[in-house]
Amino acid sequence: MSEFVFLYRSTDAASRAAMGSPEQMQKSMQTWMAWMKQLADKGHIKDRGHPLERAGKLVKGNKRTITDGPYAEAKDIVGGYTLIEAKDLAQAVELSMGCPILEGGGVVEVRPVLKTGM
């Protein structure tokens, strides 16, 4: 088994558009919970991870310039991450296919955790 990080990316506009009416939001929520549960039941979740605030600061370069961000220039923002266990990258990608963020035009970035000591 190898570890992967799912980074959930979406634009502010896309995630708002996916919200809609209370009933639609409830449906989105149920889809998320069901997807997470299904991954957990199959033993693929190492760490559910955390949601991230959209607003924060960007500290940049050796001058350490501080700007508000990342929302100003970023096309899509990481809204959260999950640590996944899968056989290989192909399987991890397969697991990401059911992620509800994709329905709203969002992105799941699947990144293998670098293995050390090998």
Place this chain on the structure above:
Amino acid sequence: MELHEHLFRREAGRIVATLTRIFGVENLALAEDVTQDAFCRALEVWPFRGVPDNPSAWLMATAKHRAVDVLRRERTARTLAPELGRLLESDEKLAPAVEELFRTDAIKDDQLRMMFSCCHPRLPETAQVALMLHILCGFSVDEVAGAFVSTRAAIEKRLSRAKQTFAGSERLFEIADAPDFAARLPAVHRALYLLFNEGYHGASPESAVRVELCREALRLAALLFEHPLGATPATYALSALMCLLAARLPARLDAAGNLSALADQDRSRWDPELMAEGQLLLDRSATGPELTEYHVEAAIAAVHASAACVEDTNWAQIVSLYDTLMTIRPSPVVALNRAIAVAQREGPDRGLEEIGAIADRDRLATYPFYYAALGELELRRGRGETAREHFRAARALARNSMERQFLEQRVEACAGGD
């Protein structure tokens, strides 16, 4: 933890009602935005952290935090509820003031306040119902349009006009004022009954939508009788009526999904819990001198509920109840239903006689079930050909596909002819 069905919809109504009290009626849109923000927050957080133990409290608390932010930011830029003015003078006072405004007992009455505010006398009844569904029941414009089988554009127009009137009303309806409360209560009853009827008789082809509308009407009526001023005999009678009718919903459609007439319904599918609750509420309504149309209609529904089949129905009692209803709220439709009950007791000839004697009978000329009633009675007299003509006339007037299908079957039932 599983999400309660329609949790977000219900909470939307509750939170918008509370925020509108805090922000003031002219800031309804702001209240809706803040509510939406709280829901977005839930959507960001719950997938990772799981559904909290008390999702309603979580959403309300999140809305509260947002409200504090908004008040801090907007208190100079906007006109907020006038009674807030003093509390918003300084930052130090703000947070505890908002805390106070969100106290459980304070938010408990907000939905009621909103319900009464939606029934603004300057709004037509259809707009009152649409507004209630949208604000208090959390239905989106599309969902309201679906419930009323109307277009999105038409409902959007109706709602935006209604919201303008609402926002122009200066303040939310004050439910602590007993005379005002009593004066507007009949309009609230009427709107709830309309909402219920939209579900019960309405045109939506989706039975799930119809059941939801009936359920929402029952839920709002329960909020009403849980309040001391709202717990009137008329409120109990209305709730009783809605329970007794809602009990029949599972049998209103047959196995093929077609509308089933009261006489043909499989009464074993009537919901026993709702029937019992309806009966209990009807008993509670029987206090004081007031006799409303809801009392009488609920009593009629209770007679049906107590009969194991159509033949066992106490038609004499039903006729006499319709006589009473004709004195309280006379209408050609009530007279028609009375005539049908007479026919059950004394035969189709007498029924047709009664129908012939209805004053304002011409007002029934566009009502499909007027011709359907004529058709049934003629069919029972063995005049298949005449009956078929009536059912055809009824079918031509059908208001939706379910009615059309039902009446089509009645036309076909006359196929044997004379």
